[in-house]
Amino acid sequence: MIPKIILGKGPQATRRTIGYLFGKGRAKEHVDPHLVASWNDFAPDPGRSPHRDPKEVEAQLAAQLDQPVRMLGDKAPRYTVWHCPVRAAPEDPILTDTQWADIARRIVAVAGIAPEGDAEACRWVAVRHADDHIHIAATLVRQDGRRPQRDYDQRAVQREARQIEVDYGLRRLKPGDGTAAKRPTSKEHFKAKRLGQEAATRDVLRLRVRRAVAAAANEAEFFALLEATGVTVRLKHGPSGDALGCNFALPGDTNNKGEPVFYAGSTLAPDLSLPQIRRRLATTSPEPVAVRPGNPWHQATAATERIPHHLTHSDDSTAQGQLVALGAALDLLPITAPAALKAELEQAAAVFERATRSRIAADLDSTRVLRRSVQAIWKDPTWHRDGAGLAMLLDVALTAVAYAMHWHRTRQHAQQEAAAEQALVHLQSAYAQVAGPVLTDLARRSPGLQTKRRFAQRLQQAVPEHAERILNDPAWDALATVLAEAEAAGHNPATVLDQALGQRTLDDAHSPARALTWRIRRLGERHAPGPRAQAANASHASAHPTAPRPQEPQTRRR
Template structure:
């Protein structure tokens, strides 16, 4: 069971969300939208109302949700909407409305939106318009005018989801460690679809930044490689002129104001922030100079064959370093592989990416042979790239 928290801003954020939940969806995928639970048990339900004008009932529901926000007037917060889709796994049984209602109550309680027994908590509703998921919509002002205490609500909701899975016999997901990369939003997916792209800008940039990290030996080289791949880079500098961070954009990817859509490295993935990249670039000591340089393909193959031994016999730090190095290898190999193998290698890199991120500090010094040999392969003259390696 996967919950995902989305925050909404603006004076009409609640009304827009209600309109979406009771509308046809982007591809007419919403069927039989109806309320399964609410803060008071008798909120107006546009999906089950005999009222002839659906919009009037949607207005009424949004107005009731927003009443505590409107009471604050100019003191109302900018972010007023808490939206949490909760989706079951494809192999899970179809749950009843009563089961989804109980799930919604547990989720809002865990998040701090509506703790059990708190009559002054935020107002919320849970709407179901498909067999496998619900949407919880809440306003971020309690009925007593205070803000809800939702400290670490993302982690709390995930923990509760794991408990719900066990209680209902649903597919059990592994607890997260907070290092997963942020997934593209629905708006980003729709934008990519409108532009005829199979991949969102966020995913394209994440792949190119990961490749630049894997290919570079220095910070200067990292930024140079990024720009060489067609990425626009905007460094973030401090008062002293030093670079503190960076943002990236794809040429031609613009917002409604005609401005580039920027992504900071840390929003692409936690391990792509500039401090984390600097650590990776400096954590590997240079290889000793050899009188007769070895063949890089043979070196990479031998180093890769030793990875299982490191995973089972080495420390956690060494094991994580091996996973990071293998992920970098998968990132770079598509650049030097024959066209027939490129698609599969790119898919492997995307699937393996999650294993390269962990709260365990990676020992990258133990991976210098693999990392340096793959970088050497990348720099090999094009004439030798015939797929034999």
């Protein structure tokens, strides 16, 4: 159940609100508007007065609601109308008018609009014009002339909605922490349909701004990328002339005067204000940490592979920063991916966006390599090749997102945990599509039986606890191929295998052979060490054949 509070101002605010609630609606969706409850239980009902002009009854109802406001004259508050739509989920049972009336009374009570038993409280009505929701409208002056005590009413109403869900057996939503992006209003949805847009302007702008932040190396490039995607930017300047904020608009989205409708960055999402955007961009420019030349897929994969360690061993601010960087990487992946994968990756990025924000301030200092390597992939499509790079990155991203889910769960971030869980489903689907053909091709080139037997012996020595699973894994032939390719490139296969095993535990890997395949593919494409280095590595490996590896919580979902 989703309640949302909207405040109205102006001399005709109450009349406009009542006119909308009893009108036909912007999309003719108001089929049977009528009162289900009111402050005195006998307020005039424009929807149930068949022998009178409905407009006359609307005016009478608005006048009665406004009476305490008019008594204050010039001392009336700036905002005089409190409007709260309350919507049930599509799968919820249809509630009766009596049930909606009870819900309305509970909502106005906890919001401070009309506390239970308070005869001098604000005047209010609850209007139902659809099966799945009601609108509560109240005037913000009590009948004794005082203002209602409605501090933190949005938070109180949300808490009550969670309890209403329990009491009425409705779909139970996750409690929030005030860091979620603002949802489009019904008005914005209807407008998007009229404009032929697939999504509301607010959602389109949020996606484009997030992608521009993820892709840009500096502020100038950020604004250039927005312009290239058709977003109009209007800066807000302070007295000094410095830009303090920015607003965004889409072409064609205008008001009734033909002017562009601008959205402040902070209203698109809490982390899209200009100061927050500048803070994010500071992790890519200037460059105190240089990214080594090489395959950016490998660099992005290595950086993503370190995220679970940060989530389990670093402080909360660093861990939160890693989630921000992972979200930025997921924002850009759909642009670089094959057409068949775009939908799943876009869904993964859209839902994981909620998991990138919490009340914990993000420290972004440790995220530079991941951000720059993903930007390099986005800027240079020649790195895409056979899909192996994307498969490798998605393989470690699955683990990172699973750890993000666990991290949020332990901190009771319910909405963020749910978002990470949803993202995991979409990433699993995308990974299966891209990894399958690559692994099949590798398996087709599997080395001879003698070579595979040699590799198997080394596996049994190095990880006896996982050797049987690996050798019986469908991806074993692909693993043998990348070991043989690393050997042909001048690497010692035993050393490369030990390095891959030492990167992270296999305890939480659904397919240990597949996880090792991607690790060894990365290691094998590095420059092979010289004879002396190989001898030193071999000596170290023989002295520490089964060196213990760090253990992590078992949260892998693949």
